[in-house]
Amino acid sequence: MKQLCFILIFSFILQQTRSQNLEPKIIAYNTLVGGVTAGIGAIINKKKDQKWHKAFAKGFVVGLGGGAIVYSGKKLNYLIAERQNLSYAWVSRAVFSAGNSIVENAAANRDFWSQWHYDVGFIRLEFKTGPFTLTPRFMPSTFGGLLFMTLNSTSFDYKTSLRSGTFTFYTDKIRYEPRLVGSTASNGFLFTDTLHSGKIFYDVYAHEMIHAFQFQEFSGINHFFDPLSNKLQEKYPFYKKLNKWIYIDASYEAMLVNYFIINQGPKGKLYCRNYLENEAEFLSVRRCACIP
Numbered sequence: 001m002k003q004l005c006f007i008l009i010f011s012f013i014l015q016q017t018r019s020q021n022l023e024p025k026i027i028a029y030n031t032l033v034g035g036v037t038a039g040i041g042a043i044i045n046k047k048k049d050q051k052w053h054k055a056f057a058k059g060f061v062v063g064l065g066g067g068a069i070v071y072s073g074k075k076l077n078y079l080i081a082e083r084q085n086l087s088y089a090w091v092s093r094a095v096f097s098a099g100n101s102i103v104e105n106a107a108a109n110r111d112f113w114s115q116w117h118y119d120v121g122f123i124r125l126e127f128k129t130g131p132f133t134l135t136p137r138f139m140p141s142t143f144g145g146l147l148f149m150t151l152n153s154t155s156f157d158y159k160t161s162l163r164s165g166t167f168t169f170y171t172d173k174i175r176y177e178p179r180l181v182g183s184t185a186s187n188g189f190l191f192t193d194t195l196h197s198g199k200i201f202y203d204v205y206a207h208e209m210i211h212a213f214q215f216q217e218f219s220g221i222n223h224f225f226d227p228l229s230n231k232l233q234e235k236y237p238f239y240k241k242l243n244k245w246i247y248i249d250a251s252y253e254a255m256l257v258n259y260f261i262i263n264q265g266p267k268g269k270l271y272c273r274n275y276l277e278n279e280a281e282f283l284s285v286r287r288c289a290c291i292p
């Protein structure tokens with residue numbers, strides 16, 4: 001709990017710093033989210049003979065590197081907007097997931113290359129090196145977010161979903177936030193029927209892709225619970241079996257806390273000051289969330 005408070009306070013301070021050019025702030029945010037979550041995770045998962053400050057330093061440095069790749073992956077979404085082509089979403093996700101995997105490995109205090117993941121909808125495809133295994137794991141919180149969008153939609157656009165590798169739903173009006181034309185409530189999007197093509201469609205799609213990544217960027221936190229999970233696995237064979245196929249994605253809840261509490265929700269003028277909105281808009285189309 002203390003660690004979570006520390007991350008949220010740190011995130012709040014970083015998000016309050018004002019800058020006309022958002023790029024340095026965005027780079028600092030992404031590298032530090034990687035470094036701090038990985039550093040704290042590495043202390044929690046430190047080996048018995050390891051000193052805590054050495055575990056933190058190793059996790060922090062590797063996490064910074066992972067965070068820099070996370071930033072690059074987010075930024076690659078500008079290609080969707082610039083070239084008006086959704087297939088770049090597969091590329092940006094691959095780069096983002098590589099960085100995100102490095103942060104997770106550092107937080108779990110294991111070799112940074114030992115495990116990789118790529119998410120498709122609510123399924124996390126997990127690759128382990130040495131020996132090589134591929135395991136699909138179900139993400140309950142991400143599934144909940146997708147279910148929420150399914151219930152608010154009138155159709156599922158499988159063609160767009162395949163082109164971008166990200167679930168895309170449509171509706172006549174986004175009932176929970178009618179002023180929006182696109183919304184991300186998980187690893188997928190809900191668009192209004194008026195938005196199918198043209199420059200605005202690709203601009204909004206690139207912006208929403210960055211929100212989908214924001215839902216994963218705190219996944220180092222998921223490894224804060226490794227000692228608890230290991231204990232439960234030793235005690236309950238049933239939980240051990242279940243754990244192989246289910247991945248507890250607490251990073252989803254961390255994003256909700258970050259967006260709705262620290263960033264003070266999505267409404268009115270607060271939207272313009274919301275770091276996560278500014279990051280999504282700046283990296284995709286080089287604009288701030290609101291024109292001054």
Ligand SMILES: [Zn+2]
Nearest residue numbers: 207211277280
């Ligand atoms: Zn947005």
